[in-house]
Amino acid sequence: VGGQIATLQFEGQNGLLDLGWGHPDPSLLPVRAWNTATTNTLTTFGWKALAYGNAAGPGPLIEWLQTHLEAERESGADGHDFFISAGASHALSLLTSTMTVPGDIVLVDSPTYHFALRIFADAPVELMAAPTDSSGIHPGRTEELLLRLKRDGRRPAMLYIVPTFANPTGRSLSDERRRALVDLSARTHLTIVEDDTYRELAYESPAPESLWHLDRRLGCGAAVLRVGSFSKTVAPGLRLGWINAQRDVVRRLTQIGYVDSGGGVNHSTAMTMATFGRSGAYTEHLSHIRKEYRLRRDTLVAALGEVEDFVTIPKPLGGWFLWLSLPEGVTARTLEARSRRHGVAFAQGSQFFVANAGGHSQIRLSFSLFSPEQLVDAASRLSAALVEAVAG
Amino acid sequence: VGGQIATLQFEGQNGLLDLGWGHPDPSLLPVRAWNTATTNTLTTFGWKALAYGNAAGPGPLIEWLQTHLEAERESGADGHDFFISAGASHALSLLTSTMTVPGDIVLVDSPTYHFALRIFADAPVELMAAPTDSSGIHPGRTEELLLRLKRDGRRPAMLYIVPTFANPTGRSLSDERRRALVDLSARTHLTIVEDDTYRELAYESPAPESLWHLDRRLGCGAAVLRVGSFSKTVAPGLRLGWINAQRDVVRRLTQIGYVDSGGGVNHSTAMTMATFGRSGAYTEHLSHIRKEYRLRRDTLVAALGEVEDFVTIPKPLGGWFLWLSLPEGVTARTLEARSRRHGVAFAQGSQFFVANAGGHSQIRLSFSLFSPEQLVDAASRLSAALVEAVAG
Numbered sequence: 085v086g087g088q089i090a091t092l093q094f095e096g097q098n099g100l101l102d103l104g105w106g107h108p109d110p111s112l113l114p115v116r117a118w119n120t121a122t123t124n125t126l127t128t129f130g131w132k133a134l135a136y137g138n139a140a141g142p143g144p145l146i147e148w149l150q151t152h153l154e155a156e157r158e159s160g161a162d163g164h165d166f167f168i169s170a171g172a173s174h175a176l177s178l179l180t181s182t183m184t185v186p187g188d189i190v191l192v193d194s195p196t197y198h199f200a201l202r203i204f205a206d207a208p209v210e211l212m213a214a215p216t217d218s219s220g221i222h223p224g225r226t227e228e229l230l231l232r233l234k235r236d237g238r239r240p241a242m243l244y245i246v247p248t249f250a251n252p253t254g255r256s257l258s259d260e261r262r263r264a265l266v267d268l269s270a271r272t273h274l275t276i277v278e279d280d281t282y283r284e285l286a287y288e289s290p291a292p293e294s295l296w297h298l299d300r301r302l303g304c305g306a307a308v309l310r311v312g313s314f315s316k317t318v319a320p321g322l323r324l325g326w327i328n329a330q331r332d333v334v335r336r337l338t339q340i341g342y343v344d345s346g347g348g349v350n351h352s353t354a355m356t357m358a359t360f361g362r363s364g365a366y367t368e369h370l371s372h373i374r375k376e377y378r379l380r381r382d383t384l385v386a387a388l389g390e391v392e393d394f395v396t397i398p399k400p401l402g403g404w405f406l407w408l409s410l411p412e413g414v415t416a417r418t419l420e421a422r423s424r425r426h427g428v429a430f431a432q433g434s435q436f437f438v439a440n441a442g443g444h445s446q447i448r449l450s451f452s453l454f455s456p457e458q459l460v461d462a463a464s465r466l467s468a469a470l471v472e473a474v475a476g
Numbered sequence: 477v478g479g480q481i482a483t484l485q486f487e488g489q490n491g492l493l494d495l496g497w498g499h500p501d502p503s504l505l506p507v508r509a510w511n512t513a514t515t516n517t518l519t520t521f522g523w524k525a526l527a528y529g530n531a532a533g534p535g536p537l538i539e540w541l542q543t544h545l546e547a548e549r550e551s552g553a554d555g556h557d558f559f560i561s562a563g564a565s566h567a568l569s570l571l572t573s574t575m576t577v578p579g580d581i582v583l584v585d586s587p588t589y590h591f592a593l594r595i596f597a598d599a600p601v602e603l604m605a606a607p608t609d610s611s612g613i614h615p616g617r618t619e620e621l622l623l624r625l626k627r628d629g630r631r632p633a634m635l636y637i638v639p640t641f642a643n644p645t646g647r648s649l650s651d652e653r654r655r656a657l658v659d660l661s662a663r664t665h666l667t668i669v670e671d672d673t674y675r676e677l678a679y680e681s682p683a684p685e686s687l688w689h690l691d692r693r694l695g696c697g698a699a700v701l702r703v704g705s706f707s708k709t710v711a712p713g714l715r716l717g718w719i720n721a722q723r724d725v726v727r728r729l730t731q732i733g734y735v736d737s738g739g740g741v742n743h744s745t746a747m748t749m750a751t752f753g754r755s756g757a758y759t760e761h762l763s764h765i766r767k768e769y770r771l772r773r774d775t776l777v778a779a780l781g782e783v784e785d786f787v788t789i790p791k792p793l794g795g796w797f798l799w800l801s802l803p804e805g806v807t808a809r810t811l812e813a814r815s816r817r818h819g820v821a822f823a824q825g826s827q828f829f830v831a832n833a834g835g836h837s838q839i840r841l842s843f844s845l846f847s848p849e850q851l852v853d854a855a856s857r858l859s860a861a862l863v864e865a866v867a868g
Contacts, residue, residue, distance in 0.1 A: 341594035
């Protein structure tokens with residue numbers, strides 16, 4: 085009854101190149117280096133790697149992480165600003181249950197990370213799109229929205245944004261808007277949840293300064309919570325990420341019953357990550373995958389050159405995604421069916437909008453999962469489907 | 477600012493023998509065997525141990541677990557009855573958010589696992605003590621309570637119980653009451669959450685049949701959800717446990733936004749656990765720690781013999797706990813202060829009752845954390861404190 089249980093979330097279908105998955109290329113997962121880190125962890129820390137851990141996460145990981153972010157000019161005040169989570173999406177779930185009550189409004193960017201929309205909806209909260217223009221969230225118009233809501237006696241519990249190498253657009257918010265959002269948070273006490281998952285995957289210049297660090301550096305007193313992840317930089321199966329937050333928020337997170345009970349949410353893996361970081365393996369691995377993902381981005385962008393008559397091909401400075409606006413008259417839905425016949429797939433744009441209220445003629449391509457050779461194939465298949473679609 | 481971040485939940489205080497912690501003895505954590513399992517996992521499964529996993533948990537772990545439980549006559553229908561969680565308390569948190577809405581009533585045993593009370597309270601739900609007598613939950617009177625609640629238009633969302641080698645009492649519910657609870661659930665559709673954390677730590681005869689399996693074997697059609705854990709049998713730092721549930725409940729769990737997003741809640745560790753299980757390391761380790769914890773139980777029980785004039789010393793057939801009723805006139809609170817002066821501590825009984833409405837003259841001793849030699853010392857210190865307390 086019921087058949088075999090899968091091992092993985094996505095196991096691939098014969099021949100289909102599905103660029104819809106924001107997954108790492110299996111060949112870029114650090115299998116050997118992680119094994120070494122595990123052995124060294126169990127040798128160095130012994131039973132302490134297996135016991136009930138500190139609720140906010142183990143000191144060795146937090147201390148390394150702080151040093152690492154310090155070197156990137158991205159740290160906060162001190163190690164008490166950290167909470168180690170079981171991945172970024174788990175962090176979003178914990179923050180939602182800690183910072184909201186059912187029925188609260190959560191403002192979100194549009195388009196934005198589709199799973200975040202689902203995670204918030206689970207709370208449940210009322211999702212509302214913050215005003216945007218072609219450059220992303222518009223701080224001034226967001227403030228007007230806050231005022232209108234205030235007149236109705238309502239106040240959003242938080243604003244969610246992926247400002248750096250965003251999912252799904254690959255774009256980053258300008259420095260000016262970052263500053264304006266931090267100011268807005270400081271003035272109105274609006275909590276901003278900054279999903280910083282893609283920061284480390286910068287392919288040209290360093291990533292823009294986070295809202296979290298901007299606020300700390302300038303002493304604005306904003307309410308920014310930053311979410312980081314090891315899923316893209318090390319491995320998603322680890323389920324490891326972190327939250328940077330004001331100390332009272334960290335305290336509230338550690339007092340969640342099951343977090344306190346469990347001694348943190350992923351202690352043994354966090355201890356191994358501490359070793360992986362301290363040994364230099366993280367920096368080395370990151371430098372390797374940055375080159376590899378840059379190559380994949382360049383390959384996909386170049387290979388899509390043949391459809392530049394129909395579609396503007398962006399070249400994101402970091403992250404894993406290309407966000408394409410389809411030509412007049414072509415919808416993501418119709419292109420999807422046609423593309424699958426050509427052996428390629430993508431993520432339809434509408435799932436990245438609250439209530440699917442947009443993105444019907446936009447698609448997201450991930451260049452993370454496949455080899456450069458496969459990306460060339462995928463681009464050629466997609467181009468063929470597009471040419472057909474435009475021809476009608 | 478803020479000082480060093482701790483590595484562990486409990487790092488010990490100089491000289492104090494704190495029997496309040498339900499933690500494993502560090503010397504019994506399988507450091508070397510877990511290292512071997514990790515290496516073999518990364519060799520056998522390669523990148524599949526590091527990628528996004530199946531939302532319900534990876535097939536290799538579920539398949540081994542099913543085979544293992546089958547051998548213990550404790551399995552369910554098939555592998556689709558399993559959801560791999562990040563520990564038992566995480567499982568309770570997920571089940572609460574899945575099976576209840578804020579304000580629902582959750583019935584609990586008294587006394588019961590104190591962290592479960594906190595986890596339920598986080599939901600938030602209304603905690604209500606189910607009727608008990610000296611043998612534990614009373615099914616008949618619980619049914620009367622359900623009827624009274626029904627007259628008020630209310631229906632408990634679930635009943636929580638640790639029926640086997642319970643935390644904090646160490647006792648197990650009788651077969652007759654197990655059968656009656658399963659019948660009650662089948663007739664009234666009351667969901668029973670069976671916390672089965674201590675099942676594998678049986679020191680004499682095999683553990684009693686779980687409510688989960690009883691229902692399956694007899695085909696009662698009850699709504700039993702069974703929670704299992706690797707925290708006591710392997711290591712708490714792993715954050716790994718499981719839920720046995722009807723298939724539609726498993727489906728709802730896998731559709732939680734952050735579970736679906738993350739590809740399960742602890743994939744890499746689950747894959748290593750699969751190897752640890754399949755290799756025989758689990759069975760070997762379990763057999764070793766059963767002997768060791770049995771010895772610790774026997775040691776503590778024997779060493780407490782000198783106070784048997786004041787206190788009945790139980791000898792639990794499994795688990796980690798002794799539950800003591802203090803002599804007339806001695807409260808847990810006053811004994812606590814006195815005991816600490818003698819260098820020993822324990823868990824006060826009241827925290828195991830809803831709203832602390834009981835247990836004021838009861839205490840829980842864990843014999844899991846310390847060596848037999850330390851347990852002899854602890855018993856002698858506690859005895860001295862007790863003799864003083866009785867003398868007034």
